[in-house]
Amino acid sequence: xxxxxxxxxxxxxxxxxxFLGVTVLVLVPVVYLVIAAAQxxxxxxxxxxxxxxxxxxxxxxxxxxxxxxxxxxxxxEAAVARAQAAVALALEDFSVRGEPxxxxxxxxxxxxxxxxxxxxxxxxxxxxxxxxGPVVEVVPVAVDVSATGRSPVEGFxx
Numbered sequence: 690x691x692x693x694x695x696x697x698x699x700x701x702x703x704x705x706x707x708f709l710g711v712t713v714l715v716l717v718p719v720v721y722l723v724i725a726a727a728q729x730x731x732x733x734x735x736x737x738x739x740x741x742x743x744x745x746x747x748x749x750x751x752x753x754x755x756x757x758x759x760x761x762x763x764x765x766e767a768a769v770a771r772a773q774a775a776v777a778l779a780l781e782d783f784s785v786r787g788e789p790x791x792x793x794x795x796x797x798x799x800x801x802x803x804x805x806x807x808x809x810x811x812x813x814x815x816x817x818x819x820x821x822g823p824v825v826e827v828v829p830v831a832v833d834v835s836a837t838g839r840s841p842v843e844g845f846x847x
Contacts, residue, residue, distance in 0.1 A: 724818055732815040732834045735783035740838030742779055743772035743809035747793050748840045751801040764801055769793060776811055787813040787831065801842050810837045 750771035751764040759767070769791075776789050790812045797805040814831040824830065 731783050732785045735785045736834050736836040739776040739779035740811040740836040742775040744838040744840035746771040746775040748807050787815050789813045805842045808839050
């Protein structure tokens with residue numbers, strides 16, 4: 690009888706069970722948070738580079754359109770197309786998922802006049818990793834990451 694009660698009080702193997710419990714309850718969420726933070730940091734770097742590239746590309750495309758005899762509307766259209774292409778490429782390089790929103794603004798009325806500045810704002814809603822589709826449809830599980838880039842217009846007069 691004493692032998693049976695001694696076996697019931699034996700702690701052999703309890704440390705392994707406790708370690709597994711702590712691992713599941715603490716370590717898994719910490720690893721998920723590290724992965725999510727890395728994903729948002731990559732998105733921040735991508736959006737920052739994308740906004741600068743979009744502004745530069747918009748200036749070059751707008752000046753090219755004006756130089757080839759196009760109107761201000763043609764220059765604006767070319768600038769928007771080049772900016773969107775630059776943003777898509779930058780986000781693809783960083784493997785950022787999400788639909789980008791690109792906004793171009795000029796600080797002067799004729800947009801591509803020397804001395805003016807083109808501003809590109811890029812916003813991307815970055816979804817959380819590992820969230821199943823049905824949950825995404827019900828609960829918004831994305832974080833907006835945005836950046837603004839500026840590029841001056843220099844050395845060209847139409």
